[in-house]
Each structure stands twice: as C-alpha cells, then as structure tokens.
Amino acid sequence: MSRAATADAVYDESGGKNYINAEKGVVSWLTTVDHKRIGLMYLVSTLTMFMIAGIFALILRIELMKAGEDFLTPAMYNQAFTLHGAMMVFLFIIPAIPGGLGNFILPIMIGAKDVAFPKLNLLSLYLYWTGSIFTASSIVSTGLDTGWTFYVPYSTTVSQTSVIAVTFGAFILGFSSILTGLNFIVTIHKLRAPGVTWYRLPLMLWAIYATSIVQILATPVLAITLLLLILERAFQVGIFDPKLGGDPVLYQHFFWFYSHPAVYIMILPGMGIISDIIAVHSHRRIFGYKAIAFSSVAIALVGFLVWGHHMFTSGQSELASTIFSFITFFVAVPSGVKVFNWTSTMWGGSIAWSTPMLYAMSFLFLFTIGGLTGLPLAMVGLDLHLHDTYFVVAHFHYVMMGGAVIAFIGGLHHWWPKMTGRMYHETPAKIACALIFVGFNMTFFTQFFLGTRGMPRRYHTYLDQFQPLHAFSTFGSWVLGAGLFLVLFTFIHSLLKGERAPKNPWGGKSLEWETSSPPPTENFHRTPVVTHGPYDFATTGK
Amino acid sequence: MMSASTEAHEKGSPDFVVAHHFDSADTQFDAGRLGIWLFLVTEVLFFGGLFCAFFIYRNWYFDSFVEAHHHLDKQMGALNTVFLITSSLTMALAVRAAQRTKRSETVNMLFVTFLLAGCFLVVKYFEYTHKIHDGLLPGAMFSAQGFATQHAGVFFAIYFVMTGIHGLHVVIGMGLILWILIRAHRGDFSSRYYAPVEGVGLYWHLVDLIWIYLFPLLYLVG
Amino acid sequence: MAHADPHDHGHHSHGPDHVPHVTPLPIYLKTFATLVVLTVITVGASYINLGTSVNLALALIIATTKACVVAAFFMHLASDHKFHTAVFASSIVFLGIFVAFTMFDTSARGQFDAQKKNRPAQMTDPFAKATAAPSAAPAAAAAPAGATKAGAKP
Ligand code: HEM
Ligand SMILES: [Cu+2]
Numbered sequence: 001m002s003r004a005a006t007a008d009a010v011y012d013e014s015g016g017k018n019y020i021n022a023e024k025g026v027v028s029w030l031t032t033v034d035h036k037r038i039g040l041m042y043l044v045s046t047l048t049m050f051m052i053a054g055i056f057a058l059i060l061r062i063e064l065m066k067a068g069e070d071f072l073t074p075a076m077y078n079q080a081f082t083l084h085g086a087m088m089v090f091l092f093i094i095p096a097i098p099g100g101l102g103n104f105i106l107p108i109m110i111g112a113k114d115v116a117f118p119k120l121n122l123l124s125l126y127l128y129w130t131g132s133i134f135t136a137s138s139i140v141s142t143g144l145d146t147g148w149t150f151y152v153p154y155s156t157t158v159s160q161t162s163v164i165a166v167t168f169g170a171f172i173l174g175f176s177s178i179l180t181g182l183n184f185i186v187t188i189h190k191l192r193a194p195g196v197t198w199y200r201l202p203l204m205l206w207a208i209y210a211t212s213i214v215q216i217l218a219t220p221v222l223a224i225t226l227l228l229l230i231l232e233r234a235f236q237v238g239i240f241d242p243k244l245g246g247d248p249v250l251y252q253h254f255f256w257f258y259s260h261p262a263v264y265i266m267i268l269p270g271m272g273i274i275s276d277i278i279a280v281h282s283h284r285r286i287f288g289y290k291a292i293a294f295s296s297v298a299i300a301l302v303g304f305l306v307w308g309h310h311m312f313t314s315g316q317s318e319l320a321s322t323i324f325s326f327i328t329f330f331v332a333v334p335s336g337v338k339v340f341n342w343t344s345t346m347w348g349g350s351i352a353w354s355t356p357m358l359y360a361m362s363f364l365f366l367f368t369i370g371g372l373t374g375l376p377l378a379m380v381g382l383d384l385h386l387h388d389t390y391f392v393v394a395h396f397h398y399v400m401m402g403g404a405v406i407a408f409i410g411g412l413h414h415w416w417p418k419m420t421g422r423m424y425h426e427t428p429a430k431i432a433c434a435l436i437f438v439g440f441n442m443t444f445f446t447q448f449f450l451g452t453r454g455m456p457r458r459y460h461t462y463l464d465q466f467q468p469l470h471a472f473s474t475f476g477s478w479v480l481g482a483g484l485f486l487v488l489f490t491f492i493h494s495l496l497k498g499e500r501a502p503k504n505p506w507g508g509k510s511l512e513w514e515t516s517s518p519p520p521t522e523n524f525h526r527t528p529v530v531t532h533g534p535y536d537f538a539t540t541g542k
Numbered sequence: 543m544m545s546a547s548t549e550a551h552e553k554g555s556p557d558f559v560v561a562h563h564f565d566s567a568d569t570q571f572d573a574g575r576l577g578i579w580l581f582l583v584t585e586v587l588f589f590g591g592l593f594c595a596f597f598i599y600r601n602w603y604f605d606s607f608v609e610a611h612h613h614l615d616k617q618m619g620a621l622n623t624v625f626l627i628t629s630s631l632t633m634a635l636a637v638r639a640a641q642r643t644k645r646s647e648t649v650n651m652l653f654v655t656f657l658l659a660g661c662f663l664v665v666k667y668f669e670y671t672h673k674i675h676d677g678l679l680p681g682a683m684f685s686a687q688g689f690a691t692q693h694a695g696v697f698f699a700i701y702f703v704m705t706g707i708h709g710l711h712v713v714i715g716m717g718l719i720l721w722i723l724i725r726a727h728r729g730d731f732s733s734r735y736y737a738p739v740e741g742v743g744l745y746w747h748l749v750d751l752i753w754i755y756l757f758p759l760l761y762l763v764g
Numbered sequence: 765m766a767h768a769d770p771h772d773h774g775h776h777s778h779g780p781d782h783v784p785h786v787t788p789l790p791i792y793l794k795t796f797a798t799l800v801v802l803t804v805i806t807v808g809a810s811y812i813n814l815g816t817s818v819n820l821a822l823a824l825i826i827a828t829t830k831a832c833v834v835a836a837f838f839m840h841l842a843s844d845h846k847f848h849t850a851v852f853a854s855s856i857v858f859l860g861i862f863v864a865f866t867m868f869d870t871s872a873r874g875q876f877d878a879q880k881k882n883r884p885a886q887m888t889d890p891f892a893k894a895t896a897a898p899s900a901a902p903a904a905a906a907a908p909a910g911a912t913k914a915g916a917k918p
Contacts, residue, residue: 116573
C-alpha cells in the first residue's frame with residue numbers, strides 16, 4: 001500500500017527521536033502532558049500496587065495452608081484481606097487498563113496527537129497518586145479491617161482501624177477515574193483523524209468508551225457514599241445508623257450502585273483488549289464487529305440495573321431481590337455474544353500462537369467459567385447458600401483475575417513493542433503464561449468446591465475437613481506467583497537486552513501499527529488519513 | 543479546561559492559540575463544552591445519592607419530616623432562591639458580554655454574580671447559627687426539645703448534608719468566578735475565546751439548578 | 765483531526781476562529797421573569813394544603829419547569845448540540861433508576877413477614893416441614909395477599 005511506503009520514509013526522518021528520549025530527567029516526566037508518558041507512569045504505578053497487593057494475597061494463602069492460627073492473628077488476617085482487596089480493586093485493576101494501556105493507545109488508535117485535555121490527564125495521575133498515598137498509608141498506621149466493601153455499621157461504629165484515611169483515599173481515586181473517563185469520551189468524539197468513523201474504531205476503543213460512560217455515571221455515587229460514610233463516622237449524622245433511624249442497607253444500595261458497574265470498569269477494557277488481540281493474531285477480519293461494539297455499550301447500561309444481586313441476604317425486600325435477580329440474567333446475553341464472536345473470528349483465520357494469543361485463550365476459558373458461575377449466584381435461592389462462601393471468592397477471582405488481569409497482561413505483551421520499542425523473548429513469556437494459567441486454576445478452581453461445601457470467606461481458619469483443598473489452593477498460588485514474577489523478568493530482560501521492535505511486529509491493521517515503535521511525541525509526523533477499517537485483513541475466512 | 547499550546551500558531555486571535563491537538567477553534571470549543579457537560583452529569587449523580595436518601599426517609603418518617611421542616615425558615619429560603627436565580631441571570635449576561643467582547647460589562651456582571659453568591663452564604667450562615675442554637679442538628683447531635691415525632695434527626699442530617707455540600711459548591715463557584723473575573727479584567731477574553739467564562743457559567747447554573755430542587759423539597763413540602 | 769462527525773450540528777465555521785452564538789437579551793430577561801414568577805407560585809402553593817402528595821407533586825413539577833428553563837436558555841441547551849441535551853438527560857435517567865430501584869427495596873420491606881411467620885423455616889429439617897404444615901398454609905395464603913397489595917405500591 002502506497003500510504004505505508006510514504007509513512008516509512010517519514011519515520012526514517014525522525015532520526016531516532018521518540019516520546020521516551022524526547023526529553024530527559026525526572027522533572028520532564030512529572031510535568032509532561034504527553035498521554036504516552038502519562039500512560040507509562042500509570043502502568044508502573046498500578047503494577048507496583050499489583051505487586052504489593054499480590055504479596056498480601058500470597059501471605060493470606062500461606063496462612064490458610066493449615067487450619068488454626070499459624071502466623072497471622074485473626075485481626076491481622078482481616079487487615080491483610082482488606083488491604084489486598086481494596087488495593088487490587090481501587091489501586092490496580094480500575095485504573096490500570098484505562099489509565100495505563102488506554103491512555104497510551106487511545107489517541108494513537110484514532111490518529112490524534114493527544115487526549116482532549118492533556119493537563120487534566122496529568123491531574124488524573126496526580127489524583128491517583130494522592131489517593132494511593134492515603135489508601136496505602138493505612139498499611140503503616142492502624143490498617144483497615146472492614147473488607148474492601150467498608151460495610152456500615154461495622155466501619156462507622158465498631159472498627160478501630162483507619163477507615164477515614166482509606167475511604168478518603170478511595171474518594172480521591174474516584175475523581176481520578178472520573179476525569180480519565182471524561183477525557184476519553186471527549187477525545188473519541190472530537191479528535192478522530194479524517195476517515196476514522198465510529199465503525200472504524202478498534203473494538204478496544206468501543207470498550208473504553210463504554211467504560212468511560214460507566215466511570216462518569218457510577219463513580220459520583222461512590223463519592224457521595226464515601227463522603228456520607230466519613231461524616232457518619234466523624235459526626236454520627238445517622239443516615240446509615242439504625243440507632244438513629246438510619247438504614248445500613250441503604251449504604252449497601254449506594255455502595256453497589258457504584259460497585260457493580262465498577263466490575264464492568266474492570267472487565268470491559270479487558271474485553272476490548274481481547275477483541276484486538278484475537279483479530280490481529282488470527283489475521284482475520286473480526287466476526288460481528290457491530291455486535292461486539294454494541295454489546296460493550298449494552299453491558300455498560302444493563303449493568304446499572306442489577307446491583308441488588310449483592311444484597312440478597314442483606315434484608316432487602318423480596319420484591320427487589322426478585323427484580324434484581326431477573327435482570328441479572330440479561331447481562332449474560334451481551335457477554336455471551338462476545339464470546340461467540342471471538343470464537344468465530346478465529347474460525348478460518350491463520351492463527352499465530354504468540355504470547356498475547358495464548359493469554360486471549362486463557363481469557364476465553366477463565367472468563368467463561370467466571371461468567372457462568374455468576375449465574376447460580378444470581379439465583380436468589382442458591383445465593384442464600386453460596387453468599388459469603390469461597391464460591392463467591394472463586395467466582396470473582398475468575399472474573400477479575402482470570403478475566404481482567406489476564407487480558408491486561410495479554411495487552412501488555414501485545415503493545416509492549418509499541419510502548420518500549422523492544423521485543424521480548426517468546427519462550428519465557430509463554431512459559432509464564434502457562435504457569436499463570438495452571439497456577440490460577442489450581443488456586444481458585446478448588447475454591448468452588450470449598451464454597452459449595454460451606455467454607456465461609458473472610459476467615460483465617462477453618463474446619464479440618466477443608467484442609468486438603470486449602471493446601472492445594474495454596475500450592476497453586478505459588479505456581480501463579482512464580483508465573484507472574486516470570487512475566488516481570490521477561491519484561492525487564494526485554495528492556496535491557498531485547499531486540500529492537502519493528503513498526504508492526506504482529507501485522508496489525510489499526511493506526512498504532514503505522515507509527516514507529518516507540519512513537520514520536522506527536523504520535524504521527526503528519527495527520528493520518530484513514531481509508532480502511534481496523535481489521536481489514538486479507539484472510540476473511542470462508 | 544483548554545490547554546493552550548506553547549508553540550506559536552497562526553490560528554486565532556493574538557491572545558489565544560488553538561492547542562496543537564485540535565484542528566480548529568471550533569473543535570476545541572466544542573470539546574471544552576462537552577467536557578463541562580459530562581462533568582455536570584457527575585454533579586447530578588453526586589447530589590442524586592442525597593435526593594435518593596431524602597425520598598426514602600421521607601417515605602418512612604413522613605410525620606417527622608413534616609414536623610421538622612416547619613423549623614426551616616421559608617422566607618430565608620425564598621430570599622436565597624431569589625439571590626441564586628438573579629445570580630444566574632447576571633452570570634448568563636456575563637457570558638453574553640464576553641461573547642461580544644464587552645470587557646467592562648463582563649467584569650461588572652461577574653462582580654454582581656459574586657456579590658449575590660456572597661449574599662446567599664450570609665443568609666445561609668444566619669440559618670445555620672439559628673439551627674445550631676436550637677439544637678436542630680443531625681443524628682446523634684440532635685438536642686432540640688418538644689418534638690412530637692422521633693426522627694427529626696434524620697431530616698436534619700439530610701438538610702445539613704445537602705445544603706452543606708451545596709454551600710461548598712457555592713464557595714467553590716465564588717472562587718471560580720473570582721478567577722475569571724480577574725482574567726476578564728486582564729482582557730483575556732473576546733468573542734473568539736471565552737470558553738472559561740462559559741464553563742464557569744454552566745457550573746454556576748447547575749448550582750442554581752440544584753437549589754431549585756432543594757428549596758421546595760426541604761423548605762416547602764418537607 | 766477533522767470534525768469527523770457529520771451529524772453534529774450547532775455552529776459550524778471551519779475557519780480558525782470560533783464564532784459565538786449570542787442569545788438576544790430579551791430571552792434572558794424573560795427567562796428570569798419566568799423563574800421569579802414560578803418561585804412566587806411555589807412558595808404561595810406551599811401555604812395552601814392540597815394534601816401532601818399533591819403539594820409534593822406540584823412542587824416537583826414547578827421545580828422541574830424552572831430547571832428546564834434554566835437549562836434551555838441560561839445554559840444554552842436550546843441552541844446547542846442536541847448531544848449535550850442527551851448527555852445531561854442521561855444523568856436524570858440514571859438518577860431515576862437509582863431512586864426507583866432502591867425504592868423497590870425500601871418501600872416493600874417486610875411484605876412477606878406474615879407468610880414467614882405462618883411457615884417458619886425449619887433449618888435442621890427443611891423437607892419434613894413441608895408435609896407437616898398443610899394446615900398453616902391456607903391461612904398464610906390469605907393474609908399476605910392483602911399485605912402484598914398494600915405494600916407493593918412503590
Ligand atoms: C495473585 C493472585 C491472587 C490470590 C492468591 C488471591 C487470594 C485472595 C485471598 C486468599 C482472599 C481472601 C479470601 C477471604 O479470606 O475471604 C482474596 C480476597 C479478595 N481478592 Fe484476591 N487474590 C489474588 C488476586 C486478586 C486480584 C487480581 C484481584 C482483583 C483485581 C483480587 C481481588 C480480591 C478481592 C476484591 C477480595 C475480597 C476482599 C474482601 O473480602 O474484602 N484478588 N484474594
Ligand atoms: Cu454485581
């Protein structure tokens with residue numbers, strides 16, 4: 001294609017200048033408004049949080065290897081699972097994909113020079129850091145033992161730990177998340193390059209767009225919830241306190257009005273990544289583009305109608321439980337649409353079994369299990385038994401970790417050459433992927449059995465009959481941990497010794513593959529004009 | 543909202559450059575406006591939680607709400623409503639003046655808006671001190687005597703949180719108005735570039751909008 | 765980076781300068797007058813007792829009218845891109861969902877308490893209960909039928 005040829009010539013002119021080496025020094029990074037640098041800083045920060053929260057997880061699993069109190073007191077166990085959960089959710093998975101990968105890739109994918117409000121973007125990052133400091137400060141002060149859900153009245157009247165610091169941190173993180181979403185929506189509306197129509201957006205961007213809608217509509221409710229919680233704890237205003245006429249269940253409504261949609265903030269960008277990986281590595285036009293695109297939006301919207309499925313045992317009315325249960329099943333439809341479309345895309349494609357593709361396969365397997373085990377939990381009668389057991393722990397880890405985190409790691413591999421300009425070694429990367437897959441299933445599949453047999457969540461000990469399954473789960477967590485560290489080493493090795501990455505290592509068709517690796521500060525040397533879709537591969541299957 | 547690029551650009555008026563990542567002043571303008579509207583959406587949902595709580599507790603503790611709302615001063619509330627809608631008018635006129643490059647008119651209108659916002663807060667101050675004096679306070683702090691119903695504390699919890707957060711928005715709004723007032727005085731704005739005036743204006747109208755609901759719900763029908 | 769959206773409308777001059785859409789002064793003044801009149805009406809109405817739900821409905825209708833006027837003219841939605849109206853309206857829709865669905869809970873709690881009392885769950889032997897309680901069942905069916913009707917008007 002002639003356009004590619006001219007583009008090549010242009011990039012040779014760049015003389016080795018790119019966004020990484022354009023300016024030097026810490027200050028140039030801290031004051032940058034370049035979305036790529038901001039994305040990279042998000043990635044480093046969120047991955048650090050992932051590591052800390054992951055270490056908490058491994059500690060929890062070691063405590064659970066044997067029944068009884070081993071080396072964590074019950075109070076310490078409570079703090080460890082709370083910090084693990086809160087950090088994983090608020091400091092890692094919610095900001096990681098939009099803030100990290102999304103920031104980096106979104107403007108490039110639409111042929112823009114930056115996001116619509118670059119300074120606001122930097123402000124999001126600073127708010128993320130501020131919120132993280134508040135949240136993480138609890139580790140060195142009195143900890144937090146409320147669970148990541150901060151349920152009242154325990155959090156307002158009983159807990160002796162630093163509830164206010166952490167909830168205030170989460171409050172600030174909410175603003176960071178809102179500003180990111182706002183920025184992305186405006187960017188997609190206003191900054192698309194000539195020829196980038198809505199139906200030529202890579203599916204990653206439809207997913208990010210849907211995510212941004214959720215961030216805008218749901219996060220403010222979290223903000224007011226946490227503010228009321230802080231006021232309640234500080235001044236006993238009584239809105240959630242039954243002693244004063246308030247209603248603790250109302251807190252749960254407020255919390256889950258945000259936090260159920262928030263699981264879509266976690267999983268939707270992951271689904272976007274998977275759509276791109278599968279199409280590019282199968283070299284095949286995506287099957288059902290519009291179905292995947294609109295199912296993202298549908299999931300985002302229907303996701304607002306189901307929050308009460310977290311409250312079947314809370315004492316909410318039977319009427320509400322019935323309605324919420326009924327609607328929950330509908331969320332499965334758009335998710336199913338996606339899984340079938342991804343599978344059909346691979347049919348007849350020429351599949352490259354590269355590392356990102358292997359992660360995509362893991363995702364399909366694990367996310368499907370996570371999604372399907374959600375259905376029994378949505379049935380009121382079954383949930384009365386399964387609620388607050390390890391079945392729930394297994395379910396949400398299959399969705400959050402098996403879904404969102406696996407997709408995130410896959411996406412990191414997919415865009416790594418673009419971001420860093422270096423290739424990584426396929427062999428260790430694939431071994432890491434296999435270790436993660438095996439370790440993950442060892443750790444969490446066992447927990448479905450534990451849950452159905454009555455093992456409650458959030459306990460440091462258990463009945464003797466659960467011993468073998470718990471021990472097996474702990475061994476699995478070591479395999480999983482080893483896999484994750486191998487990913488880290490692969491990436492570090494790539495930074496130090498990796499081969500230089502070409503412009504388009506996987507043969508992708510979307511815009512990010514038409515600029516150099518790593519891209520120049522302005523992303524493109526001249527505004528690209530797009531004449532084809534993001535998945536116009538030669539092989540269209542049969 | 544806008545990020546003005548440092549690189550010299552031939553587009554636009556001398557004191558305003560189109561940021562490098564926008565193709566035209568129009569696009570940049572629209573982007574800013576869409577951004578503000580999205581922000582206003584988050585504001586509505588932020589206050590929305592409190593409206594939700596209001597309706598639920600009103601349903602449950604109807605008698606308490608009716609009894610408690612008689613302790614709010616309708617006249618003061620109405621006066622404040624007049625202050626806010628007038629300030630909305632002057633804010634709209636400030637934007638209109640900026641659109642026509644009328645510098646001193648912009649400054650004057652912003653100044654009046656600022657004063658009206660201040661009046662609102664003064665009235666609110668008197669209302670609050672009066673409530674505090676009478677012990678008409680939220681939840682555990684409620685100490686007023688002689689109530690026939692039990693849950694007036696819930697009403698005052700909602701009253702104080704809602705009007706408190708709204709008042710905080712008024713204070714922030716005054717800061718923003720002052721900021722664009724200074725910029726307008728400096729001559730930053732013209733018919734080609736007045737986005738910050740319009741943005742602050744939209745925010746200010748939203749503060750008014752929320753009060754339009756707070757006033758009848760809290761003061762008039764309880 | 766063109767305005768790739770051909771369906772957008774609003775001001776369109778693709779030159780380097782933005783040309784503002786200036787609303788005529790009388791519109792602002794009329795808007796203001798409307799707001800003042802409606803404020804007087806709503807305060808006046810609050811002195812007349814029309815029954816609490818009528819008073820509430822009236823107050824909300826007047827407030828909503830005022831809000832629409834402010835949004836349309838002071839906030840320029842009437843002359844702006846239709847998309848901005850949609851954006852703003854979405855916040856009201858989702859707020860409505862929030863309030864309505866929460867009320868499915870708060871205004872229907874305890875609806876089935878009567879039934880539960882008549883047929884207490886026997887956790888140690890749940891299935892034995894079903895056969896042992898036929899005499900209680902008809903009584904239970906009668907009571908909650910009324911309770912459901914009374915409670916289910918959210
Ligand atoms: C590294 C692999 C991981 C392991 C071994 C692990 C292990 C655990 C364990 C043992 C618990 C406590 C269960 C209990 O006592 O109730 C837990 C809870 C939790 N985990 Fe993980 N986890 C991992 C990754 C993740 C990820 C990636 C996420 C989210 C993105 C996540 C989110 C949560 C949440 C939200 C909770 C609930 C905390 C609470 O109950 O308040 N975990 N995890
Ligand atoms: Cu949910």
